[in-house]
Amino acid sequence: MDSTKKGDALGQYRIEMMRQALEASGVDYTFSIYEDLMNQARRMSYLDEGKRFNVAIQGTSKTFEERFLPVRVPIYLGLGSGYRLILMRSELQAELNGVRNLKMLQQYSIGQGTAWSDIDIWRNAGFNVIESSYKNLFGMAAKGRFDLYSRGLFEAYEEHRIFSQQFPNLAVDKALLVYYPFAIYIFVSPKYPEIHQAxxxxxxxxxxxxxxxxxxxxxxxxxxxxxxxxxxxxxxxDLPAYNMTPESEAAIRHYVFKLQ
Known part of the structure; x- marks a missing residue:
């Protein structure tokens, strides 16, 4: 299994989720973590060949679902993937307090990881998107290389806790909640259909x-x-849905986080 988040709280969630899913399947599998850092394009190439690792956790897209075997249960049950918070320079907070609609939000540039599948969602919605590696984006946001770093609801505060020590002007925006239909799945190499089934x-x-x-x-x-x-x-x-398969749209509607 590939993991770029092994050391943080959400990384631990992903590992425990995988362990429990395999246990619940009733099939005797074990897994280990492939720890080399790489961009998403290389991760997907490795997943395709299925030699270094055969399972990866990734935001979905029509292309990925055609290329790999998606486990169509959103790992954050929609709430942690489709609901987005913003990491940004703290001095932008006063401006963001006044943002009321999509047109106003489009004035700001968005940071995203190279080849992330939701890049096209932002671009389709009219945004200028700046791409770089996952870890580089925190420093770029703090230094004003772009305005807003879109993060999942469950990611923003944990990442702020980690990276604000290095970039003290980095803040979690308090005013906005961006939503778009999106899911993060477990993807399996097409060479291992039995693992996908389990x-x-x-x-x-x-x-x-x-x-x-x-x-x-x-x-x-x-x-x-x-x-x-x-x-x-x-x-x-709300941003318009883009590049979502009917199967994923159905999965997002079915597998939901039940707010208390």
Whole structure:
């Protein structure tokens, strides 16, 4: 399994989720983490060949779902992938407090990782997108190389905790909630359909029994996000759906996080 987030709280969630999904499948599999850092394009090339690793966790797209075997259970149950918060320079907060609609938000440039699948969602919605590697983007945001770094609801506070020590002017925006239909899936190399079958059955079982949401709620990054985000107080701005397969649209509607 490839993981670029092994050391943080969400990385630990992903590892435990994989462990429980394989256990729930009833099939005797073990897994290890492939730790070399790489951009997304290379990760997908490695996944295709299935030699260095045969499973990766990735934001979905029509291309990825055609190229690989998607386990169509969104790992954050929609709330942590389609709901986006913003990391930005703290001095932008006053401006963002006044943003009320998509047209106003389009004035700001967006940072995204090279080849990330939601880049096209932002560009389709009329944004200027600046691409770089995952870790470089935090420094670029702090230095004003672009305006806003779009992060998943469950990612923003955990990443701010980690990177604000190096970039003290980095802040989580308090005003906006951006939403677009999106899912992060487990993808399996096409050379291993039996692993795909096991993970699909395991993830479906975790959702059906409520264990997937329980696992999410127990994670420190998720608990922090739900406690601090004040979702009901934010100005919500929706981006149009783009490049989503009918199967993923159905999965997003079916596998949902049940807010208490």
């Amino acid at each position: 993970l699909t059955e395991g993830m479906q079982a975790l959702y059906r029994t409520g264990k997937l949401q329980t696992l999410l709620e127990a994670n420190s990054a998720v608990a922090t996000a739900l406690a601090q985000a004040n979702l009901q107080q934010r100005q919500r701005i």
